[in-house]
Amino acid sequence: MDWKNKTVLVTGSEGFIGSHLTEALLKRGARVRAFVLYNSFNSWGWLEDLTAPLLKRTQVFLGDVRDQNSVSAAMEGVDTVFHLAALIGIPFSYVSQETYVDTNIKGTLNVLQAARRFGTRKVIHTSTSEVYGTAQYVPINEDHPVNPQSPYAATKAAADNLALSFHKSFDLPVTILRPFNTFGPRQSARAVIPTIISQVLAKKPQIKLGSLETVRDFNYVANTVDAFIRLAQTQGVDGQVYNAGSGAEISIGAVVDLAAKILKRKVAVKTDAQRVRPQKSEVMRLLCDYKKLERVCAWAPAVSFEEGLRRTCEWMKKHKGAYKADVYTV
Numbered sequence: 001m002d003w004k005n006k007t008v009l010v011t012g013s014e015g016f017i018g019s020h021l022t023e024a025l026l027k028r029g030a031r032v033r034a035f036v037l038y039n040s041f042n043s044w045g046w047l048e049d050l051t052a053p054l055l056k057r058t059q060v061f062l063g064d065v066r067d068q069n070s071v072s073a074a075m076e077g078v079d080t081v082f083h084l085a086a087l088i089g090i091p092f093s094y095v096s097q098e099t100y101v102d103t104n105i106k107g108t109l110n111v112l113q114a115a116r117r118f119g120t121r122k123v124i125h126t127s128t129s130e131v132y133g134t135a136q137y138v139p140i141n142e143d144h145p146v147n148p149q150s151p152y153a154a155t156k157a158a159a160d161n162l163a164l165s166f167h168k169s170f171d172l173p174v175t176i177l178r179p180f181n182t183f184g185p186r187q188s189a190r191a192v193i194p195t196i197i198s199q200v201l202a203k204k205p206q207i208k209l210g211s212l213e214t215v216r217d218f219n220y221v222a223n224t225v226d227a228f229i230r231l232a233q234t235q236g237v238d239g240q241v242y243n244a245g246s247g248a249e250i251s252i253g254a255v256v257d258l259a260a261k262i263l264k265r266k267v268a269v270k271t272d273a274q275r276v277r278p279q280k281s282e283v284m285r286l287l288c289d290y291k292k293l294e295r296v297c298a299w300a301p302a303v304s305f306e307e308g309l310r311r312t313c314e315w316m317k318k319h320k321g322a323y324k325a326d327v328y329t330v
Contacts, residue, residue, distance in 0.1 A: 001233035004029030011035040012084035014045025065107035075114040093152035104155035127178040131157040139289035167239035180245030184221030185315035189329040202325035210275035212253035217245040220308030223301040230297040245288020
């Protein structure tokens with residue numbers, strides 16, 4: 001598929017993955033309408049990290065995914081919608097459940113209804129590996145039971161089912177991409193890898209973390225972006241769920257050791273009780289089986305975890321001011 005001059009919408013474009021996806025689509029020649037959460041500072045988030053020529057070609061649309069009118073206005077006339085806008089911080093979902101329902105479920109409903117109204121060619125809806133809960137078997141394929149263990153995961157599972165119901169009920173061309181733990185430059189400190197790196201760079205005698213025993217499948221952001229784009233240009237994937245991950249697992253404790261090695265620091269870790277999830281809500285193990293995605297669009301992760309961690313460390317060295325190493329970001 002040639003993206004040149006195709007008009008696409010990216011919701012959540014100002015965020016971590018959304019800004020990288022926007023950048024990649026612009027480089028492929030697409031006309032990107034970047035949906036950004038309205039704010040009085042007129043901040044475009046990480047879109048402002050794009051080069052001037054790319055940013056000049058970006059149509060920034062300020063709105064709120066919870067508002068049906070602004071979603072409709074943004075979606076009219078677009079070929080493809082990449083729906084990434086969501087509240088994603090798990091700790092904050094213990095505090096503000098209603099906001100997660102409004103953003104993650106109602107926001108998705110607004111996108112689906114507008115796509116149906118305008119006859120949008122393709123909707124790629126973003127899920128999360130958190131909907132699986134702690135692995136009941138590994139690697140986790142798309143047939144694994146869905147068992148959300150946090151309010152965040154529950155709202156994402158509901159949004160997934162809503163998207164699939166629109167395909168079954170109205171033949172809406174929607175496909176679900178379920179990324180495992182994406183990491184890389186521009187990620188906020190509410191995620192564990194930037195939390196680790198920012199504290200190591202601050203030369204703290206001890207870094208504060210939650211559980212070190214949990215195991216995750218970390219996938220570099222360029223790999224996840226490639227999965228979004230390949231899936232959007234592949235035929236015969238409507239109404240399906242596809243996992244995207246590295247196919248490898250690593251404990252949080254081992255991530256600390258590798259980050260310290262890359263940054264040439266010696267670190268000790270102190271368990272911070274406020275960073276530990278409630279026991280029944282903690283997801284202990286995630287490991288991705290991405291064979292289904294590989295079969296349909298020849299996708300496989302190109303950047304290894306260690307190489308991705310090196311790139312992330314280098315980027316964060318240059319952007320230390322974007323992180324508050326002393327503050328726990330909920």
